[in-house]
Each structure stands twice: as structure tokens, then as C-alpha cells.
Amino acid sequence: MDTIQITLPDGAKQEVAQGTTPIEIARKISHGLAREALVARANGELLDLSRPLDHDASLAILTTKDADALQVFRHSAAHLLAAAVLELFPEVKLGIGPPIENGFFYEFLREQPFTLEDLEKIEKKMHELAARDLPNERKLLPKSEALELYRNWNQGFKCELVEEKAIEPMVSFYTTGKFIDFCRGPHIPSTGRIKAFKLMNVSGAYWKGQEGNPQLQRIYAACFFTQAELDGYLHRLEEAKRRDHRRLGQELDLFSIQDAAGPGLIFWHPKGGLIRKQMEDWLRDELLRRGYQLVYTPHIMLLDLWKTSGHANFYRENMFGPLEVEKADYQLKPMNCPGHILIYKSHLRSYRDLPYRLAELGTVYRYERSGVLHGLLRVRGFTQDDAHIFCMPSQIEDEVAACVDFAWAVMKTFGFSEYQVELSEWDPLHPENYAGSVDDWQHATQALANTLDRLKIPFKRMEAEAAFYGPKIDVKLIDAIGRPWQLTTVQFDFNLPARFDLEYVGEDGNRHRPLMVHRALWGSVERFFGILIEHYAGAFPLWLAPVQVAVLPVSGKFAEYAKEVAAELTAAGFRAYLDDRNEKLQAKIRDSEMQKVPYMTVVGGKEAEARTVSVRHHGKGDLGPRPLATFLADLRGEVDARATSSDSGN
Numbered sequence: 150m151d152t153i154q155i156t157l158p159d160g161a162k163q164e165v166a167q168g169t170t171p172i173e174i175a176r177k178i179s180h181g182l183a184r185e186a187l188v189a190r191a192n193g194e195l196l197d198l199s200r201p202l203d204h205d206a207s208l209a210i211l212t213t214k215d216a217d218a219l220q221v222f223r224h225s226a227a228h229l230l231a232a233a234v235l236e237l238f239p240e241v242k243l244g245i246g247p248p249i250e251n252g253f254f255y256e257f258l259r260e261q262p263f264t265l266e267d268l269e270k271i272e273k274k275m276h277e278l279a280a281r282d283l284p285n286e287r288k289l290l291p292k293s294e295a296l297e298l299y300r301n302w303n304q305g306f307k308c309e310l311v312e313e314k315a316i317e318p319m320v321s322f323y324t325t326g327k328f329i330d331f332c333r334g335p336h337i338p339s340t341g342r343i344k345a346f347k348l349m350n351v352s353g354a355y356w357k358g359q360e361g362n363p364q365l366q367r368i369y370a371a372c373f374f375t376q377a378e379l380d381g382y383l384h385r386l387e388e389a390k391r392r393d394h395r396r397l398g399q400e401l402d403l404f405s406i407q408d409a410a411g412p413g414l415i416f417w418h419p420k421g422g423l424i425r426k427q428m429e430d431w432l433r434d435e436l437l438r439r440g441y442q443l444v445y446t447p448h449i450m451l452l453d454l455w456k457t458s459g460h461a462n463f464y465r466e467n468m469f470g471p472l473e474v475e476k477a478d479y480q481l482k483p484m485n486c487p488g489h490i491l492i493y494k495s496h497l498r499s500y501r502d503l504p505y506r507l508a509e510l511g512t513v514y515r516y517e518r519s520g521v522l523h524g525l526l527r528v529r530g531f532t533q534d535d536a537h538i539f540c541m542p543s544q545i546e547d548e549v550a551a552c553v554d555f556a557w558a559v560m561k562t563f564g565f566s567e568y569q570v571e572l573s574e575w576d577p578l579h580p581e582n583y584a585g586s587v588d589d590w591q592h593a594t595q596a597l598a599n600t601l602d603r604l605k606i607p608f609k610r611m612e613a614e615a616a617f618y619g620p621k622i623d624v625k626l627i628d629a630i631g632r633p634w635q636l637t638t639v640q641f642d643f644n645l646p647a648r649f650d651l652e653y654v655g656e657d658g659n660r661h662r663p664l665m666v667h668r669a670l671w672g673s674v675e676r677f678f679g680i681l682i683e684h685y686a687g688a689f690p691l692w693l694a695p696v697q698v699a700v701l702p703v704s705g706k707f708a709e710y711a712k713e714v715a716a717e718l719t720a721a722g723f724r725a726y727l728d729d730r731n732e733k734l735q736a737k738i739r740d741s742e743m744q745k746v747p748y749m750t751v752v753g754g755k756e757a758e759a760r761t762v763s764v765r766h767h768g769k770g771d772l773g774p775r776p777l778a779t780f781l782a783d784l785r786g787e788v789d790a791r792a793t794s795s796d797s798g799n
């Protein structure tokens with residue numbers, strides 16, 4: 150008998166008979182591995198555990214520790230769903246059922262819509278079929294028989310797929326119970342281990358995603374290896390819903406988007422406006438402290454300027470159309486860069502002026518299709534916390550380091566502790582696709598990498614991910630429920646300095662071209678505000694909270710003292726709200742809790758007499774009575790430290 154050589158991931162080699170299957174090899178390694186095995190990877194290709202191996206191969210047995218195995222597992226779960234649906238609704242026509250992020254879907258043509266009760270029944274049936282541990286069996290059929298099988302079964306969509314996709318003379322099928330699928334596989338051996346799934350919802354989808362085709366019903370499911378992972382996912386979904394900034398924005402009266410004004414345009418209500426002021430005050434102070442100069446540039450500028458910058462060409466589809474005034478075309482600005490460049494160019498700059506850092510909370514307008522707009526996160530008008538740094542090549546490492554340090558200050562100040570960093574590089578095989586010289590790119594990319602290394606910040610290199618005009622680093626912050634948000638960008642630009650012919654007079658008396666860096670920390674005020682609402686679940690830390698203290702008199706009898714307390718708070722610079730409505734104390738406390746006001750002070754007879762307040766914290770509950778002066782000092786300390794609430798989950 151012929152033998153073949155199998156190389157395992159640890160480098161160990163085994164001689165086995167040709168036709169040995171991965172599961173047999175797994176059993177030889179250990180029973181534990183054979184029990185845990187889901188699928189195999191041979192020479193980089195995923196394979197059923199029962200597929201005979203015909204050639205020498207490097208082989209890995211994949212278990213729940215492997216991300217590829219999860220995709221296969223979810224695909225098998227999609228087959229289980231189809232099998233269950235066929236048991237209950239044998240008349241359905243089958244579409245496709247791939248694994249997706251967090252689960253899978255399968256699509257069906259059926260006249261009546263699937264109801265919630267149907268989903269429950271289907272889920273139950275899936276568990277039944279899973280418990281029977283049905284094997285997922287692979288079969289090969291000649292293409293003609295495959296077509297006949299589906300024709301006889303009246304599965305038109307599947308016929309179409311076989312016609313289009315089956316290229317080999319033999320077509321592979323997988324059966325799970327009564328379900329037979331034209332499918333390349335691979336699959337896990339049987340249904341027994343598919344336990345942690347939940348059918349989430351049904352939505353309409355055109356066959357092959359093309360309008361005009363029949364509309365199928367997609368049943369979406371969440372699916373994981375373990376119940377704990379599924380529970381974790383469902384919990385995060387619930388949390389995300391509870392934290393949705395669009396809902397909280399309305400409940401807390403922070404902002405709105407008005408039909409009368411148009412989509413994607415944000416109205417900041419007084420409470421949102423107050424938070425914005427705190428955010429912007431912090432930012433402006435930091436900018437000045439860190440050597441930036443604050444500027445303002447116009448919202449509309451001549452279209453010709455955008456032709457010089459190139460935006461009128463390569464950025465056109467993201468721009469609002471031009472406006473004609475006195476026979477000249479003007480353009481609503483989609484970016485702040487050309488404005489800052491004009492300020493740079495307004496004087497002849499010398500090396501002594503560099504680095505020249507211009508910062509602007511610059512409002513820009515970009516055309517986004519109405520379908521992709523999303524609350525504060527995706528809008529048509531927004532204010533970037535934008536800055537442009539013009540510097541000499543010798544200065545770039547320090548400048549990049551300063552940008553990263555600033556980004557870290559944002560992270561700390563706004564209560565984030567985890568992050569991911571990516572470095573986007575060019576595609577070294579296609580230098581012709583990029584602006585700037587090979588030298589420019591190598592120097593700038595190296596500066597970004599060196600700086601991150603020097604600061605001991607781990608990062609991921611993203612080859613060929615850079616924009617045509619320069620390499621960049623992106624910082625994503627991880628929020629309170631583990632979601633990454635792209636915020637800070639530090640981006641080199643070799644294009645604009647050339648297009649605008651930027652210069653400085655060097656120490657040698659000659660003209661040189663400065664380097665230009667675009668950088669934004671929050672990205673935009675709107676988007677960052679949306680992220681903060683979700684990160685804090687609307688319970689802003691004291692320094693940001695629009696109302697910091699609610700003063701709640703126990704009854705009308707103590708209105709006078711309550712008024713005094715509120716006045717003292719206001720005089721000390723705090724944002725206090727006196728709730729002197731003729732309501733029960735419990736109702737007032739409930740309303741303040743709903744509004745997520747950080748502190749409540751309850752005042753009654755005892756408090757008035759002793760000149761104290763009974764303090765209640767949103768989240769921590771009752772903190773007991775305190776002299777008013779002590780309370781004021783505590784508040785001052787918390788605001789000055791910009792303490793981020795320890796209970797952002799509330």
C-alpha cells in the first residue's frame with residue numbers, strides 16, 4: 150500500500166497509508182483531540198475530518214480554538230436551520246445559507262412570512278435535530294444527476310446555482326437529515342455540538358441581492374461554540390440597544406435631526422450644547438498648551454481652490470454641488486486643509502516658523518447617501534477637530550509623538566482605557582499609484598513606526614491600506630462594552646504641499662518643501678459625542694454633565710432653603726437645577742435618575758436647620774448628609790480632576 154507523509158503543526162511527521170482521514174490521525178494523537186476536532190486544514194485548505202488524504206500534506210486538526218473552525222461550525226449550523234425548516238415547512242424553496250459575523254443566515258422562498266411563533270418552532274426543531282447528532286455527509290454526484298435531483302424536488306434556485314457554479318463533472322453535496330445541499334463544504338462531522346444559537350430575526354432579501362428577483366425571507370441567527378459566548382453576545386446587543394445614542398439623545402434632550410431641515414444635519418439642544426462646550430473648552434485649552442494656533446476659515450470658498458487641491462476631482466462624489474454667486478462657482482467645504490494651506494501661504498515661512506501647527510474646530514459638509522446616514526455617527530454636516538502641521542523632515546518623529554501623546558490625553562480624559570493602533574502603508578509593488586517619492590514614503594512610514602516603537606505602543610501594519618497621498622496611523626478606542634471606534638488619525642500628505650507649491654526658507658537660505666500632516670483626535674465633534682453618549686450610556690461624568698446637581702426640596706415648606714442651596718451651587722460655578730415642582734419627592738428623584746443627573750441633594754427640615762444637604766449619587770445611591778461647604782469642595786475636586794464616573798454602566 151502507498152504511504153503519504155503528514156506534517157503536523159509542531160513539525161512532527163507521520164507516515165500513514167494513503168487514504169487515511171484527518172480524524173484517524175487525530176485519534177492517533179489523542180482521544181481528547183479527536184473529541185474536540187471540528188474540521189481539518191490540509192495544505193492551507195479546510196477539509197472534512199472524514200476526507201481521505203491522498204497526498205503528502207501539512208495537516209492541522211482544528212478545534213474551537215480556531216477562528217476558521219467557527220466559520221465552518223456556523224455554516225453547519227445554517228444547514229441545521231435549513232434541515233429544521235424543511236421538516237416543518239416542506240414546501241419552502243431554498244436559497245443560500247452562509248456563515249456571517251456572529252452567526253449565520255439561511256434564506257427561503259415561502260408565501261407566508263415566518264412569524265415569531267414559527268421561529269420558536271424552528272429553533273426547537275433545530276435543538277431536536279442537533280440532539281439526534283445527525284451526520285453531515287458528503288456525496289458526489291454527476292452534474293446532470295444533481296440538476297435532476299433539484300428539478301424533481303422543484304428547487305429552482307438550487308438548479309440555478311448548480312448550473313452556474315458546478316464546474317467539475319462531479320458535484321459535491323452535503324446531507325443533514327432530509328436536507329440536501331449543493332455545497333463545497335467542509336462541515337463539522339455531525340449536528341450534536343451545535344447548541345449555542347438563537348434565531349434573531351427575519352428580513353426580506355432579493356435572490357442574489359438583485360432587485361427584480363424574487364424576494365426571499367432570510368432567517369438570521371446568532372451562533373457560537375459555547376452558551377457563555379452566545380450569552381455574552383446577546384448581552385452586548387442588549388447593552389448596545391440600551392446605549393443607542395439616538396434613543397438617549399432624545400430621552401436626555403441632547404440633540405435632534407429635523408425633517409424640516411434635512412437628513413444628516415444635527416441640532417444641538419441646550420443640554421447637548423453644554424456638553425459640547427465642555428468638550429471644546431478642554432480641547433482648545435489643550436491645543437494652546439501644546440503649541441497649536443487656533444484659526445477659523447470660511448465655509449464656502451471658490452471652486453477653483455478645490456481644483457487646485459484636487460478635491461474637485463478625486464473627492465467630487467463626497468461634495469455638495471457648487472453654488473453660483475456673481476458668475477463665480479463657490480464650493481461648500483468638505484475639508485479644512487486648503488484653508489489652512491492658504492494661511493500658511495499668506496507669508497513666506499522660514500525654518501524658524503516650523504513646526505507650524507494650525508488647529509480649527511472646522512465645520513465641513515459632505516454628501517453622504519441618505520441611506521447610510523446614522524444618528525450622530527454618519528452625518529452630512531459636522532465639525533472636525535482638525536489640525537495641520539507643517540514641518541521639516543527632521544521634526545516629524547517629535548510631531549508624531551506629540552500627536553500620539555495628545556490622543557492618549559483624549560483617551561484618559563474621556564474615560565477610555567483600551568485601544569488598537571494601525572499603521573497604514575503603501576503597496577510597495579505599485580509605487581506609481583501614490584503621490585510623493587519612494588524616499589518620502591519610507592521616511593514617513595519609518596517615522597510613524599519608530600515613534601510607536603519608542604512609545605512602546607503595539608500596532609498592526611496594514612500594507613496597501615494607505616491613501617494615495619501618504620501613510621497614516623489610526624487609533625481605535627475600545628468603549629465600555631468592548632466595541633472599537635476609529636477616532637484619531639495622523640496622516641502624512643505628500644500631495645497638497647506639491648499642488649500648492651508650499652515652501653519654507655531653510656537654514657541654508659534655499660527654498661524647501663515642508664512636510665504636511667493632517668491630524669484629527671476625535672474625528673468630529675458630532676461623532677465623538679455619539680460615541681461618548683454610548684460609552685457612558687448617557688450618564689456623563691460630572692465635568693461633562695449638562696446638569697450636575699439637582700436640588701430636591703422634600704416639600705414646599707423647604708423651598709426657601711432649597712433655593713439658597715441652588716444659588717450657592719450656581720455661584721460656585723456648578724450647573725444646578727432646582728426641582729421645585731409640586732411633586733412627591735420620590736417622583737422628583739425618579740426624574741433626576743432618568744435624566745442621569747450625577748448628584749441629587751435632598752433638602753428638608755433637618756438639612757435646613759444644620760445647613761447640610763443629603764447627597765444621592767446617580768448609580769451609587771445614598772451618600773448621606775454633608776455640610777453644604779464640604780459638598781461644594783467635593784464637587785470642585787471631582788470636576789477639576791475631570792474624574793470619569795466609575796459607574797459608566799448606569
Ligand SMILES: [Zn+2]
Pocket residue numbers: 224228246330331332333334
Ligand atoms: Zn452549505
Ligand SMILES: [Zn+2]
Pocket residue numbers: 484485486537667668
Ligand atoms: Zn486635512
